[in-house]
Structures are given as C-alpha cells and as structure tokens.
Amino acid sequence: MSEVVIYGILGSPFLRAAQMGVEEKQAPYRIEPIPPGAHKSPDHLARHPFGRSPVIEHGDFRLYETQAILRYLDAIFPDPPLQPAEPQAIGRMNQIIGINDWYLFQKVGAVIVFNRIVGPRLMGLKPDEAAIEAAMPMARTCIDELGRLLADNAFLAGDRLSIADLMVAPQLDFLQATPEGRDLLVGTALATWLARMNERPSMQRTQRPGPLRTA
Numbered sequence: 001m002s003e004v005v006i007y008g009i010l011g012s013p014f015l016r017a018a019q020m021g022v023e024e025k026q027a028p029y030r031i032e033p034i035p036p037g038a039h040k041s042p043d044h045l046a047r048h049p050f051g052r053s054p055v056i057e058h059g060d061f062r063l064y065e066t067q068a069i070l071r072y073l074d075a076i077f078p079d080p081p082l083q084p085a086e087p088q089a090i091g092r093m094n095q096i097i098g099i100n101d102w103y104l105f106q107k108v109g110a111v112i113v114f115n116r117i118v119g120p121r122l123m124g125l126k127p128d129e130a131a132i133e134a135a136m137p138m139a140r141t142c143i144d145e146l147g148r149l150l151a152d153n154a155f156l157a158g159d160r161l162s163i164a165d166l167m168v169a170p171q172l173d174f175l176q177a178t179p180e181g182r183d184l185l186v187g188t189a190l191a192t193w194l195a196r197m198n199e200r201p202s203m204q205r206t207q208r209p210g211p212l213r214t215a
C-alpha cells in the first residue's frame with residue numbers, strides 16, 4: 001500500500017489529528033509542510049479549494065476535511081479500529097466531531113489560540129483582548145459539555161479510542177497552552193483525559209513546532 005502524504009501547516013490541530021490517525025494505525029506516511037501563508041497559494045488551492053490544512057494524497061486519491069480523512073484511514077487500515085460499533089457510541093463520536101468542528105475550533109481555538117499564540121508568534125500580532133473575552137462563554141460551554149459527555153468513560157465516545165479523541169485532543173492541547181485554556185481545564189475530568197491522551201505515542205510524535213507550544 002502506498003504511503004499517505006499529508007499536506008498541511010505545521011502546528012495545525014487538524015493536521016495533527018490526521019497525523020495521529022496514521023500514527024495510531026502505524027501506517028506509512030510523510031508530511032509535506034505548507035509554509036504559513038502558502039495555504040492560499042495556487043498550488044495549495046488546487047489541492048484544497050478552501051485553502052485549509054490538511055489534505056491527504058494516497059496513490060492518486062486526494063481528500064480534505066479531517067473527519068473524512070480519518071474515516072478513510074480507518075477504512076483502508078482497519079487495525080486498530082477508530083470507530084465504535086455500537087449505535088449510541090457512533091452517535092456520540094459523531095456528535096463530538098460536530099462540536100469540535102463547529103464550536104471548539106471555530107469559536108474558541110480560532111479566537112483564543114490564534115490571539116494568544118499563533119498571531120503573536122507567527123505574525124507579530126498583538127492579542128485582541130476583547131475578542132478573547134467574547135469567546136470565553138463559548139469556551140466554557142465547550143469544556144463543560146465535552147466533560148459532561150466524557151463522564152467517567154476512558155475516551156470521549158466510550159471505552160475505546162475513536163476519531164472524536166483524535167480530533168479534540170489536538171484542539172484542547174493547544175487551548176491548554178493559553179492561560180484561559182489552562183484555567184478552564186484545571187482540575188477537570190477532561191484535563192485528566194487530555195493528560196492520558198498526551199501519553200500516547202501518537203500525541204508525543206506529533207508535537208507542535210517549538211514556538212507554538214506555549215503562549
């Protein structure tokens with residue numbers, strides 16, 4: 001089977017989720033980094049018309065949208081499975097993927113992580129404190145709700161690792177590197193889950209570049 005080529009911006013939590021997928025599968029892959037800014041270049045727009053990270057190529061097949069990538073990886077590399085078999089666990093996993101994509105990334109990470117870490121470190125921007133403040137209620141809702149859904153399970157969708165864990169862990173690990181994220185997570189069951197996720201080789205082997213590790 002040919003290797004999976006992952007194009008993306010190093011440090012992107014979505015890139016990291018896709019990379020964790022191939023790491024968990026122990027499948028052959030390589031990363032083709034896209035320099036910051038070049039994700040809107042004609043070359044990358046030809047791969048991803050929305051100019052985002054990541055995109056994978058597998059042989060002559062190309063795919064973007066991280067959850068689609070992870071489901072594809074799960075189909076071609078069945079072991080270990082990354083999707084539960086029970087209907088309620090499948091529903092829970094899909095619900096959490098939706099929370100990740102619609103609320104946690106767009107309304108929390110893209111505001112707080114961007115203003116505290118990505119903007120200052122990569123673009124020399126000053127944090128927009130009003131935007132951070134405005135994102136805090138949604139951040140609280142995301143942390144509370146993900147914690148409620150985790151309940152006393154080992155993983156977000158039950159007793160086994162799933163695509164939900166692979167998508168949320170890179171987002172929360174990045175958020176936890178900000179003072180706001182640290183305060184929101186401290187002492188929660190979600191922080192315990194994240195610490196467990198951080199012990200996995202798939203997290204350790206996909207660390208963000210040094211400048212993006214802390215605020």
Ligand SMILES: N[C@@H](CCC(=O)N[C@@H](CS)C(=O)NCC(=O)O)C(=O)O
Nearest residue numbers: 012013014051052053054065066067
């Ligand atoms: N729905 C997309 C979201 C991907 C995404 O937003 N990636 C971010 C990096 S974390 C990106 O490429 N941002 C570039 C931009 O917003 O221009 C997916 O699941 O892959």
